[in-house]
Amino acid sequence: MNYLKASPIQEMAIPIILEGKDLIASAQTGTGKTAAYLIPLLDLIIRSRNEHITALILVPTRELAKQIDEQIEGFSYFIRATSLAIYGGGKGENWDQQRKALVDGADIIIATPGRLLAHMKSGDVKFDDLKCLVLDEADKMLDMGFSDDILYVIKHLPVNRQNLMFSATMPQKIRDFANKILRNPEEIKLAVSKPAVGIDQQFFLAADHQKLPLLIHLLKDKKDLTIIIFSSQKSMINQIIRALGKVKIMARGISSDNSQEEREEYLRGFKNKNFNILVATDVLSRGIDINNLNLVINYDVPRDAEDYIHRIGRTARAETTGTSFTFINEKDQRKIASIEKLLEREVEKQNITESLGLGPAPEYSVEKRSFKKPFKKKFFGKKPAPKP
Structure with missing residues (x-):
């Protein structure tokens, strides 16, 4: 995969995840957040070898779900970990393939919240052996209105699990949401909301x-x-x-x-x-x-x-x-x-x-970009009589 040196987010996150702690992490886009959680997750999988789903990764878009699935395929080439991306759209047979993986148990499921919710409400989805939940691009999922779907999914997961939340930004709504999900999390915050210097x-x-x-x-x-x-x-x-x-x-x-x-x-x-x-x-x-x-x-x-x-x-x-x-x-x-x-x-x-x-x-125009409506005085009671 041509990973020669750990990026700062990887160097800081991997040891925390390996210790089994909850984590909330923010770093600018393109810094390697995905590998920061996938590498220790794959280590967990080859050590535990569950019969059912070990890790669930929730993401905002199908493109990101597919990309993470492809990265897992590359990282796990020599360890035979199984994964499946679950998202809406596509041909009808995708539903049956996704359902089979949820019932029989792939090691890692990467899913958009809405599609996963549809599968869960139809029954037979097994999360009994789940060890880790990952929320990737958490700020984007909340912006897209997925908070209720995510909370529904979480209610149906084992209580004893590791929770990892990764986000490019860390507004207050993300912190409030994290408080509902994470338990005594470690926090990593790197260069939030700044473009790459290059x-x-x-x-x-x-x-x-x-x-x-x-x-x-x-x-x-x-x-x-x-x-x-x-x-x-x-x-x-x-x-x-x-x-x-x-x-x-x-x-x-x-x-x-x-x-x-x-x-x-x-x-x-x-x-x-x-x-x-x-x-x-x-x-x-x-x-x-x-x-x-x-x-x-x-x-x-x-x-x-x-x-x-x-x-x-x-x-x-x-x-x-x-x-x-x-x-x-x-x-x-x-x-x-x-x-x-x-x-x-x-x-x-x-x-x-x-x-x-x-x-x-x-x-x-600086005026156009910082335009403010002029303040108008308001008079209370009777207006003063006009001067003669």
Whole structure:
């Protein structure tokens, strides 16, 4: 697997997990959180050899479930540990395959909460020998509204088990949730909510109608790079792909509108370098590990600063370098203030649309980004009589 040296999160987490303690850990995306819990879990499995499920890993998306399943396959090549990813979508026979694994017992189950809940409510799911529960990307699962599903699952697990919670961010709602699940946990907190130092972040001012021609200009000499373009709007995915296709730049798109088979096919083709550009919504902003990703483009500014960190965190993983471009229109300028606050620095805003013959870009205004409504005095009782 080409792991030559433990990352800080691995170095700190693995001994705690091996001791059987509960753990809550946060570290920026791309630092190796998955291996930090998988390696000691596999050690537990080869020592215990349960007949039924030993570890349950809950994750927010099917893409992350599949990726973890693939990593387990690599890590456990010589120890014969079994695992299965359980998620919605796909063909009907997937349900029967998933159900068989839950009933007969794979060593590790990786599941999205909703799909696992459906299986549990249909009966016969066995967690009698479960030794460890892992919540991966816990903050994202709570953002997606999975808290009730997770608590339902936990009620049906053995009381005596190890609990591990991994998250890229640690807001108060995560701590409150952890208090319901973890018992006297150890805590690891590393560089929360900061992008990797190897990312060259560049901001470009552009009105909506200027974004596509600006994108095409920036990609002219980058056709051979591995690139993800993020859009917050599903409706823009196909428009971006068509515009790139007109200048003979091949790209594929992934959003929640795609079938599971399409999403898997495109992600596999992208990882195998069958094409270099993937256009996606935030479905790919968390946990998806793609080697040697050179460039991340935010076609629009993401909803909040945390989403920005996760998007650009797809590049410069594992101490490599990468680049991110972010397009800023007039209405998104207010979001930049919170991003720069998180970065603890200002990023230069480039204005190149006019030099490209696209007309002037929106002017970046500090007033617009920190706009506050003027305070109006309120009078109580009778207003004073007007002066003569």
